[in-house]
Amino acid sequence: MKTLIRSVTLIITALIFPHSWANDQENIALSYLKRFGYSSCNDTPASTVKCSESFNEMLRDLQRYFGLNITGVLDAPTRSIINTPRCSMVDKPNPSLIHRLATTKWPRLSLTYRLDSYAHHTEITQAKQIEIIQEAFNEWSKHTPLKFKMVCDTCSADIVMQFVEGDHGDGHPFDEKTLAHAFPPNDGRIHFDLDDTWTESFDSPSNNEINLFLLAVHEIGHALGLEHTRNGESIMYPTYRLKKRSEVLAAVDQTEIQALYDSKTVQETFGSAKYIGETKNSVRHGYGQLVFENGNKYKGEWKNNQRDGYGVQINTDGKKYSGEWKNHLRNGHGACTWANGNKYVGEWKNDTLNGRGVHTWANGDKYDGEWKDGKRNGYGIQINVDGGKYSGEWKNHLRNGRGVFTWVNGNQYEGGWKNDKQDGYGIYRFPSGKTKKKLYLKKHEVKRQLPKRKCEHLTEKETLKEKHE
Incomplete structure (x- = not known):
């Protein structure tokens, strides 16, 4: 219901106030990008230059993740992804969280769970909800030695499931586009949005009905230690999509869960x-x-x-x-x-x-671009933890060709490079607006060299x- 109301509101707004609608869409997109991990500005501490990434750069990152055409603009396919119902957890955790999640699993194979609350019984009976949740746990135990047991309402449990609404006090409030979320081991909390319309059907004609089994399998995956994946066949894909009951856990899901808990x-x-x-x-x-x-x-x-x-x-x-x-x-x-x-x-x-x-280094340096034979080759952007940023051409792991280097103080050099040094004609730009042209007849090394990293x-x-x- 909440999705239908929001869709009608957006259509009316777009027809009456087209310019306002465009601005609203950009604000919605920016909020989405920051919320789900597409902005390095959410990392701390962050330098001014590191956080100067543009809205278009973040859009390109989102488009790359979801396999869209990388346009850097808020086009129709990108808006469609942003407006698709999804899990509340981030797609791209920051490096410190990645390191923690990479080693996160339950220390035992026998786990308990309980249901503290339920979806509206007019949608699915409580007895059926209990059955669906048990089947969702069984999907993961089919491929691992994990065993799950439901316990009483007042019993202590490893995993606790609830249907809640709005801001429910865990830092992940529900809104019109988020359906559920879960916390990694050993937290064990799984929350579903009570305001959504839940169904047991796998072929519902309505776009506003959400299959409880599919969402439960996804969130249990998070509770067991799995992250989102860009693989569209995976149950851990961030956005909601219907799947056949017989094809719930793809090979990628079986592989990832068995990497944590072994196989049967x-x-x-x-x-x-x-x-x-x-x-x-x-x-x-x-x-x-x-x-x-x-x-x-x-x-x-x-x-x-x-x-x-x-x-x-x-x-x-x-x-x-x-x-x-x-x-x-x-x-x-x-x-x-x-x-x-x-x-x-x-x-x-x-x-x-x-x-x-x-490639992200442990100290926070990051390179995003083209590679060949294990080396940076082609166009790429490297941002260092100290604020230095280079955007341009690379060859054999070094800056070669045209490129722009920006220092943390805002000074900028744009011009030729050869073997990681300034070469040929270039222009300096300063925060004051002044520019300075310079011709390098001999190779000249910049003050702060980018590290010659190897993967x-x-x-x-x-x-x-x-x-x-």
Whole structure:
């Protein structure tokens, strides 16, 4: 009902006050971007330059996350995403939260839950709601050793579920576009918006009815330690979308939850490595887990004895990769984290960073741009924790070509670069409005160099050894 009322209000406003409507839409979009993690200005502490990102840059980040055309403008597809009902939790946690969530799980496999309140009984009976919630927990226990038990209303429970409304005191008030939210282990709170219209139907013709089972599976995923994912097939996708009852947990969901809590399968041995999972013609094929002789662990999809499809690899040295594989190598989109806190999210080719991606270092430095053979190549933006920012061309991990460097005091240089140094014709711009043109006949190094960062990955020896396990 609340979604229908809001839609009618927006239509009337747009017809009567078109200019006011456009401004309102931008304000709504900006609030959305900040609320769900698309603005680094929400991080603390943040320098003036680091927080000078434009509305268009944030829109591009949102469009990239949801697989839209990256226009940087508030076009119809982008407005559609912003106005789609969704979970209240952020899509892109800040680095400190990412590090905490990466190690967050329940310390035991037997968990209890209780329902403190229910949706309106005119929509779904209380007995049916209890049944739906139990089925939602069962979806996760099908693929893990986790066991869930419902306890009485006054009993202590690990996970507590409630139907509440508006500002209910947890810092995540419900509004017209948010449906539910949950807190990671060991908090255990799951809240659904009482003002929404809940249904048990998987083929409801109404856009205003929300399937309780699908939302419950999603929020339980958060309560077990999972984050949002940009994979549209995943139940952990941020926005609400109908799915078939038989296809609720995609391979990516099974892989992620088993990376935290292991799996329910039979063990087989392949050489010196231990494999648990599916086979075909006596080779690894389908879904499974392999523990290498050196202790590294892979959980995910296999094809003809090779890692192929979506999978998660966790190494004994703390490295973790979650994403796509092809021919036993990282190929496609994936996220890599290291024990030192560094993280890369983007495209891979033959086990190296290749294509568009974002690398964030543990100290807060961040590069967003193009990569080739594991190095910054092409156009990219690097923002340092001290406030320095470079936007421009890169080659072989160094600034080469045209680019703009902005210092924390607002001074700016725009011009040529070669091997990380100013080269050729350039213009200095100052906060006062003054400009200064300069020709560099010799390479001149800027005062604050960007760090020559490298993204760690598996060593050649380690990779070759794994290929033959």
